[in-house]
Amino acid sequence: MGLFDKIFGGGKTNKTTQAFKLISSSNNYFSPWSGDVWQNDIVRACIRPKSDAIGKLNPKHIEGSGDSIKVNDRPQIREVLQNPNSYMSMQDFLSKMVIQRELNHNAFAYIDREDAKIKAIYPIPVSRSELVEDNSNDLYMKLWFKTGKYVVVPYEDVIHLRKDFNEHDIFGDGHYQALQNLMDVITNTDNSVINAIKNGAVIRWLLKFKSKLRPEDKKVELEEFVNNYLSVENEVGAAATDPSYDAEQVEPNDYVPNAAQMDRSIKRLYAYFGVNESIVMNNYDEDEWNSFYESEIEPIAIQLSNAFTNVFFTKRERGYGNRIIFEASNLQYASMKTKLNLLNMVDRGALTPNEWRKVMNLGPIKGGDEPVRRLDTAPVEGGEFVDEDTEEDEE
Incomplete structure (x- = not known):
């Protein structure tokens, strides 16, 4: 099936x-x-x-x-x-x-x-x-x-x-019209390089006869030169010419785009895909990763969230706050210095220990899902420090 x-x-x-x-x-x-x-x-x-x-x-x-x-x-x-x-x-x-x-x-x-x-x-x-x-x-x-x-x-x-x-x-x-010319340039560039390599492997010779010969005689001389000196069986690696003609090697002159042109085409394609x-x-x-994530990944994540929410839940269910979100730990690509600095967020209860350990690629620990706070931090009311533990004792 x-x-x-x-x-x-x-x-x-x-x-x-x-x-x-x-x-x-x-x-x-x-x-x-x-x-x-x-x-x-x-x-x-x-x-x-x-x-x-x-x-x-x-x-x-x-x-x-x-x-x-x-x-x-x-x-x-x-x-x-x-x-x-x-x-x-x-x-x-x-x-x-x-x-x-x-x-x-x-x-x-x-x-x-x-x-x-x-x-x-x-x-x-x-x-x-x-x-x-x-x-x-x-x-x-x-x-x-x-x-x-x-x-x-x-x-x-x-x-x-x-x-x-x-x-x-x-x-x-x-993106047919937007990419057509660029893809043609890249494809033709690749083909020109391939053809240049193929043509560079071919030895081309020009035989200049010193006297006028009949076409059939020219053909015989050419075949003899090819068979004697251009075949793979020629182990000598040298060639001797007949006094009746001069042998001149023709260097291939194929056009190959320079590296700068090729790089510009690739960068244009990079820019198109972000x-x-x-x-x-x-x-x-x-x-660089944070920039790429915010400009390219996050918009797709929001698009996925909206699409999944609309098909998973009715309008009434969405009204009660039901939704599908797509989470990503963008901090997994952060430097070690940035990850270690997040420990301050754990001390202030903004991150749980297990959330911080996940960023560090560490496994969870028992009790790590409960937020903690350093004893020298507390809410502030009216500009004055409020000790929550003292207030509870007085009550």
């Missing part, structure tokens, strides 16, 4: 658009670019840091607001957040969704429900998607798989991540 039949059970594959109508729009569909940039090594290097970082986010179900915020450990939701389906973990799911978002500027995941409860979430690498409406003006998506099969599902049952969300009301703008050489080569420092 294929993945399509596993998700939709075959029953939904026969659903047609007879009961639907197309959205009144000049462009109500999305189709990924036929130019497969995923096959380029530089593009993969640009996307990999994002997919790896997003894959390490930790989803949590949060409930309440203000002083009553707590982590809800409801088993059914916890299981889906850990293993969205039987084929992948949440890390795999998030990485795949980010790759689809970066490549196509649109990423889709289908919510499989059973008795109004979420049973599984499946990322859908569609070849085309189209917006349709029913007679009640409810929005649906018609999703085509690469096998040619399609399904029509309510838009509210689809997690949709977008990038460069500008011209269309629903879909993110594709990375730099340090991020791609994994030799960034604390400040």
Whole structure:
């Protein structure tokens, strides 16, 4: 049984658009670019840091607001957040969704429900998607798989991540026009280098005959010269010419872009995907990682949080503070000096000992989830130091 039949059970594959109508729009569909940039090594290097970082986010179900915020450990939701389906973990799911978002500027995941409860979430690498409406003006998506099969599902049952969300009301703008010239430059640059290497391995000779010969005689002389001196069997490594002609070697003069031009093209691609050489080569420092996280990772985490919250909870449940957040320990890339300085936050009760130990990549300790405070710190009221222990004794 294929993945399509596993998700939709075959029953939904026969659903047609007879009961639907197309959205009144000049462009109500999305189709990924036929130019497969995923096959380029530089593009993969640009996307990999994002997919790896997003894959390490930790989803949590949060409930309440203000002083009553707590982590809800409801088993059914916890299981889906850990293993969205039987084929992948949440890390795999998030990485795949980010790759689809970066490549196509649109990423889709289908919510499989059973008795109004979420049973599984499946990322859908569609070849085309189209917006349709029913007679009640409810929005649906018609999703085509690469096998040619399609399904029509309510838009509210689809997690949709977008990038460069500008011209269309629903879909993110594709990057065909933005990347076409740049990818052509990079591809042609690679091809020119390859061809130069191939041509450089070929020894080209010009035979200048001193007298006029018939074409068939020229051919005989040329074949004899090649067989005697240009074959791999020639172990002497030297050649002797006939007095009737002069042999002149022609040096290849293939055009190869210089290193500066090649570097500029790569930097343009880095800039397009929001990375730099340090991020791609994994030799960034604390400040570089923080900048990358805030500009590229955090927006995707917020987008994931909003999308998951909307499909997991009703409007009423969201009103009670139910939401899905994606946590990341951005401090795991901090310097040792910064991590050690966080000990001051533990002394003041802003961090629990176990939260600090997690930043240090250490295991939890017994009683480490309780906040502690140094004895020489206490709340201040009216500009005066208040000793909480003394107040309790007087009462």
